Amino acid sequence: MAEEKLSTRHLLGIKDINRNDIELILQTADNFKDVINRPIKKVPALRDITIANIFFENSTRTKLSFELAEKRLSADTINFAASSSSVSKGETLIDTVNNILAMKVDLVVMRHPYAGAGQFLSRHVNAQIVNAGDGAHEHPTQALLDAFSIRQKLGDIEGKKVVIVGDILHSRVAISNILCLQKLGAEVMVCGPTTLIPKHIESLGVKVEHNLIKALNWCDVANMLRIQLERQDIKYFPSQREYAMMYGLNKQILDNLDKEIIVMHPGPINRGVEITSDVADSKQSIILEQVENGVAVRMAVLYLLASQRD
Amino acid sequence: MQKRTLLDGQKFQITIKRLCHQLIENHNDFSNTVLIGIQPRGSYFADRVQNELSQILKKTTIKKGNLDITFFRDDFRRKDGLVAANANTIDFIIEGMNVILIDDVLWTGRTIRSAMDALLAYGRPARVELMVLIDRRFSRHLPIEPDYIGQQVDSLNSQHVKVSWKETEGEDKVILISESIK
Numbered sequence: 094m095a096e097e098k099l100s101t102r103h104l105l106g107i108k109d110i111n112r113n114d115i116e117l118i119l120q121t122a123d124n125f126k127d128v129i130n131r132p133i134k135k136v137p138a139l140r141d142i143t144i145a146n147i148f149f150e151n152s153t154r155t156k157l158s159f160e161l162a163e164k165r166l167s168a169d170t171i172n173f174a175a176s177s178s179s180v181s182k183g184e185t186l187i188d189t190v191n192n193i194l195a196m197k198v199d200l201v202v203m204r205h206p207y208a209g210a211g212q213f214l215s216r217h218v219n220a221q222i223v224n225a226g227d228g229a230h231e232h233p234t235q236a237l238l239d240a241f242s243i244r245q246k247l248g249d250i251e252g253k254k255v256v257i258v259g260d261i262l263h264s265r266v267a268i269s270n271i272l273c274l275q276k277l278g279a280e281v282m283v284c285g286p287t288t289l290i291p292k293h294i295e296s297l298g299v300k301v302e303h304n305l306i307k308a309l310n311w312c313d314v315a316n317m318l319r320i321q322l323e324r325q326d327i328k329y330f331p332s333q334r335e336y337a338m339m340y341g342l343n344k345q346i347l348d349n350l351d352k353e354i355i356v357m358h359p360g361p362i363n364r365g366v367e368i369t370s371d372v373a374d375s376k377q378s379i380i381l382e383q384v385e386n387g388v389a390v391r392m393a394v395l396y397l398l399a400s401q402r403d
Numbered sequence: 404m405q406k407r408t409l410l411d412g413q414k415f416q417i418t419i420k421r422l423c424h425q426l427i428e429n430h431n432d433f434s435n436t437v438l439i440g441i442q443p444r445g446s447y448f449a450d451r452v453q454n455e456l457s458q459i460l461k462k463t464t465i466k467k468g469n470l471d472i473t474f475f476r477d478d479f480r481r482k483d484g485l486v487a488a489n490a491n492t493i494d495f496i497i498e499g500m501n502v503i504l505i506d507d508v509l510w511t512g513r514t515i516r517s518a519m520d521a522l523l524a525y526g527r528p529a530r531v532e533l534m535v536l537i538d539r540r541f542s543r544h545l546p547i548e549p550d551y552i553g554q555q556v557d558s559l560n561s562q563h564v565k566v567s568w569k570e571t572e573g574e575d576k577v578i579l580i581s582e583s584i585k
Contacts, residue, residue, distance in 0.1 A: 098485050117487075124488040128474065133524040136474035166474075396474070400485040 099397050103222040105211045106231035107272040115276055119241050121393035122386070129165060129388055139168035142399050145198045147190065148225070149175040149205045154360050154384060155225050155234070159202050162391035168399075171198070186210065190218050200399060203227075221398050229263050229324060235359050236269035238390040240277060242383045243314055246355055251278035256308045258284045258340060259318035259367055262291050263325065266318060266359045271299055284308040285340060288329040305340050309350055316357040317342055317367045333366055343369040347377065355379055409537065409564070410554055410577040418553045422534060423455045425551050426503065433465045435529075436501040441518050442471040442489035445506035447568045448536055452505060468493035470504075475517040498526035503551075507566040509535040512547035537564050537577055 099114050107115075128136055144163050148156055156172075163170045173193065180189055190201060202223045203211055208230035215222045226232040244250050255274050261267045261283045271281050275298060282300040283290055290301060302308040309315055320336060330336045342356065356368065356378045364370045373380060410418060430436040433456065440449025446469040453467040473488035504518055515533060522531065534551035539558045556579065558564065563580045567573075 097487055121488060124471070124473070124490070127491050128524075131524050132526060135524070137520065138474040138476075138479055141480070397485065400480060 098401050102398070102401065103211070103215045103224075104233050104394055104398060105215060105222060105224045107233050107236050107269045107276070108231065110233075112276045115237065115240065115273060118237055118390065118393050118397060119244060121397060122237075122241050122390045125165075125392040125396070126386065126389040128392070129385075135165050135167060137167045138396055139163070139166040139399055142166075142200065143169040143171070143196075143198045144200045144202060144395070145171050145173060145193050146225075147173045147175075147193070147201060147203045149180070149203070149210075150226065152204055152225070154387065155204065155232075158384070158387040159223075159225060159234075159391050162388050162395060165388070166392055166395060168200075168395070171196075186214065187217050190214055190220070194218060194220050200395065223394060223398065226265055228265065229268075229321075230265050231269045232265040232359075233269050233273075234387070234391050234394060235266050236273035237394070238383060238387040239266075239270055239316065239357060239359070240273050241386045241390050242357065242379055243274075243279075243355070245382070245386065246379055247313065250274065253279045253314065254282070254312045255279050255314045255316060256282040256284050256302070256312040257316045257318060258305065258308065258342070260289045260320045260325075260329075261285055261294065261318070262289045262329070263321040264318050266316075270316060271297055275299075282308055282311060286330050286336070305342070306346065309342075309346065309354060312354055314355045314357060315342065316359070318359065319361060319363055319367060333363075337366050341365070341367060341369065342372050344371040344375065347372055347375070353377060357383060360384070404583055405581045407579045407581075408576065409556055409579055411575060415575045415577070418536070419451060419455055420459075422536075422551050422553055423452060423459055426452070426456065426534070427459065429532075430501060430503075432460060432462070436503065437495060437497060438465065438467040438503050438505055439470050439493065439497075439518075439522065440467065441504065441506040441514060442469050442491075444508075444566065445504075447571060448507050448566070449505040450570070451568070452534070466495050468495065470518060470521055472514060472517040472521045475521045477513055477517065493525055496526060497522070497528050499529050501530045501532070502528040504531060504533050506533075506535050508537045508539065508564045509533070509547075509549055510539045510542055510564075512543045512545040515547050516545050536566060539564060 097117050101109055146159055200221045202225050204225040205227050208228035210227045211222050211224035224233055257267050274281050282302055284302045358380045362373055438449050438453055440446035449467055453465050456465050457463055469492045471489040471491050473486055532550040535549045536553035538549055538552045538555045540555045565578050567576045569575050
């Protein structure tokens with residue numbers, strides 16, 4: 094019986110974990126995927142653990158997915174949304190979290206609009222932190238569930254070609270995905286208008302392509318990102334319509350490729366912008382599998398982190 | 404380190420055969436009974452029992468599954484290290500069936516307690532019985548006793564019982580390992 098553990102106490106970003114950690118999480122997620130497909134979808138593993146979900150930014154999928162993962166592991170959960178809390182009365186992040194921890198919370202799942210918020214918190218409070226998205230920095234559980242979904246569909250990630258299309262500049266999903274896929278041995282390309290591709294992104298070892306058709310012909314998997322209008326302070330492209338014409342994926346483009354690729358999207362979808370409805374609902378799309386796998390992967394992350402508290 | 408053989412060779416084979424005949428005595432043709440091996444090492448024993456029963460009864464329809472108890476253990480966060488989970492392979496309905504839980508060694512009974520919890524996630528069996536190859540008696544932490552026993556041994560807490568299987572370790576053998584006294 095193999096005894097294994099993660100090399101870290103927190104999950105702040107894919108940058109801080111190694112390939113073994115990622116593989117351990119994906120393997121454990123296989124077991125949890127089995128659990129959530131049983132008649133009784135719950136195990137008692139985390140029954141004496143309390144988890145606080147602290148969301149300083151809006152979220153549907155990630156929040157529900159974490160909450161469900163926690164409940165299926167039998168953890169006690171408390172939820173906190175910044176908009177309805179004392180944060181609006183001027184309380185600092187450390188004070189807010191320490192007050193929550195005073196209620197004997199073991200683990201904190203946090204989404205925050207500022208990059209590095211999780212890192213900062215992990216240095217100042219005595220709890221394990223899971224980053225559920227920090228600004229345009231990292232979104233590690235999304236990258237892990239994307240890797241899990243690709244692995245489930247293609248069998249292996251090593252040597253596969255993945256293109257990430259869209260708003261790379263404002264996307265935490267893009268950075269976490271690039272790091273995660275590279276650590277697992279995949280080749281990664283980013284594709285989008287020049288204004289939405291960060292300068293010097295080649296230094297991460299990714300290819301850059303501005304032509305969508307060329308990028309799609311190269312890849313095995315296309316991950317279509319949402320245009321993050323809420324983070325765009327200036328106009329990065331003339332209109333959504335023009336973006337959709339240049340970088341939107343439609344059924345015609347998909348059918349004209351000389352191979353069958355897998356289409357992913359981290360959600361929420363702007364139907365008709367980054368992908369059309371017929372692509373989102375097509376056989377090649379694994380968008381809903383990604384959501385299902387998200388619960389299993391988050392169960393694995395919480396279980397593995399919780400197992401290493403003394 | 405001292406090793407004492409508890410079971411090997413012909414005696415090992417006779418023990419397995421005897422357990423199978425005891426099962427047949429209570430479960431007839433196994434039309435309403437399934438075997439569940441506890442992962443990882445109970446599943447080897449369950450495989451062997453399934454083969455033996457198939458030969459005796461001359462039928463190949465005896466159902467056998469593997470049950471993993473990792474997420475149901477009661478020592479999570481209470482001891483160092485993490486035990487990696489194994490696969491669950493129960494591709495039949497256990498609702499209303501007689502279930503024989505199978506493990507190689509019964510010691511404190513905590514694994515069996517976890518297994519009973521894990522099993523109920525798959526439905527409500529009519530009856531659950533327990534079969535073990537080795538029963539380390541007088542060492543239980545919980546009120547759990549087996550229905551079918553290969554061999555009972557008296558052992559100390561510091562000792563360790565190791566079951567090897569021909570399929571995985573090349574030899575059918577049970578040994579009792581003691582740390583040598585200095």
